[in-house]
Amino acid sequence: MPKLRMTGRGLWITVLVVPPLAFVALFIVYPILSAFAYAFFDWQGLRRLDFIGLENFHTVLFVEPYRSWTLNAFRNNVIVFFALMVLQNGLGFILAYALWRELPGARFHRVAVFLPVVLSTIIVAYLFKLFYHPLFGVVNISLRSIGLGWLAQPWLGQSSTALWSLIIAQAWHMVGFPTLVFLAGMQRIPGEILDAVRMETESEWVKITKIVWPLVAPSATIVFTLLFVGAFNWFELPYIMAGLDGSPFGSTDVLGLYFYRTAFGNVSAGQQDFGLGSALAVLIFIFIAAIATVITLRLRAREIQL
């Protein structure tokens, strides 16, 4: 790097660095720090009242009905995370493995699998909402037309299927992302290693579990962490498909909806509470940060440096 002799170099660097720093400081760092501060105050509408210590945290964690709402939403998030781990990341790994072979048409398949990823979640959510319609949705129409009419049901209207219907829609939307991240990981495996494996074993299973999987560990670390953060921030898709209340009967309620509802209120429950909302935000934030750090560190430990 060149050593600068200009007299005004400090000024020049300042001109370059300060505006972008100001944006990040004002619209990211400051709001996040404030979110922590907000949680310790009592709020009435948009007005901040007294400092009340940990009371907001106590309320959302231990006082009914908040306690069961928090637990219910959290439990649904956990289901969503593990289900997507299989349907999105697991399937993504298999698809990546298939694409890696570069069979005829691989280029086309690669473009197709990523197509839903570029769509807005809002479009995906409405599209699937129409597909799941009990009378006129293509899901039930298809079932009826192949003689499985008894399987047709109000997918989004009953507690037993609503959350899973959302999970399927989400998996369809995003499966292309882990697929292509894994694929990039596989393409970086050096040819010599693969040749050496070919000498040792004929078994596809051994190859996948002992060679490919460990060598794409860096990709796995990233997609697992991103899925975790995404699953616990889930908002748009349930908001459109199930509504702000996580209907029916809270079966699709997740922390994102619950937080938004608590902070900004909704049509039916009305009351907005910035204090409780901030406490929830802080708890979710700490939870995500802590677990994401653990996931990243533990998965990093098994990554192999080539």
Next chain:
Amino acid sequence: MSAVAESNYYERRGLLGALGRDGLLQIILIANTIIMLAPIVIMVFSAFKSTSQIFQSPFSIPDFTQVGNFVKIWTETNFVRYLLNSFVVTGASMALILTLGTMAAYAIGRYRFTGSAFILMFFLAGLTLPLKLAIIPLFMLMRDLSILNNQLSLIFVYTAMGLPTTVFIMTGFIRTLPSELEDAARMDGASEARIMWSIMLPLVRPAMVIAGIQNVVPIWNDFFFPLVFIQNDNLKTLPQGLTTFMGEYTTDWGVLFSGLTLSAAPIIIIYIILSKQFIAGMTSGAVK
């Protein structure tokens, strides 16, 4: 057979040599592609049908000259306005992100100065923070700046969100550029600003494309921030406007599907043309 299959596979010839194993993988890929494309095809087909046609034969190929649904959207709804708003907000945000991001990355990547490592860390810290959770203070901040219900609120938040990834990608790239050209220009007495503008910036375009695509897709598609910041129907962006529109036409499925098709069309078309850049850009944060 299997030895042949192995060598085909590892030498990446892509021949149908190993029918058994590769056949299975091919079937998986074809089945998956059908699942990926079917919803989009049904959406586009339905956009050209009347509601009763959709209910009776959802899978049939429509008469593509029936554009009544689209005409309805174009003339009877605020759709065009939403589309324009999305262009304005996304365009302004991208211009700011690329300008400011390149400025910061250039300073960090090209000059040695006290605190440059700290500044880079500062940007990187913003990389993983889920900003949705800070929506309450952001809402208050926008209110204090009196830009609630104003597209500036969106542009500012998107710019701030886009900067960390942009600075990250661009700094890495700018550091790899050779310094000979720069030194030569400096010998000739060119100012630092001139060196940056005329000599270095033309070289960083590939990184700008990657950083640009990585940010443009989430910004174009975002729904959360407009939901909180924008109430005025005339200021809504496309994903947010879509919710208004879908609420108004609940029973007219033909119009609903054509609304979805019209909203999806711009990004699908650009994606098909630039699929390679899109895939590289959108996974660049996750691929080392």
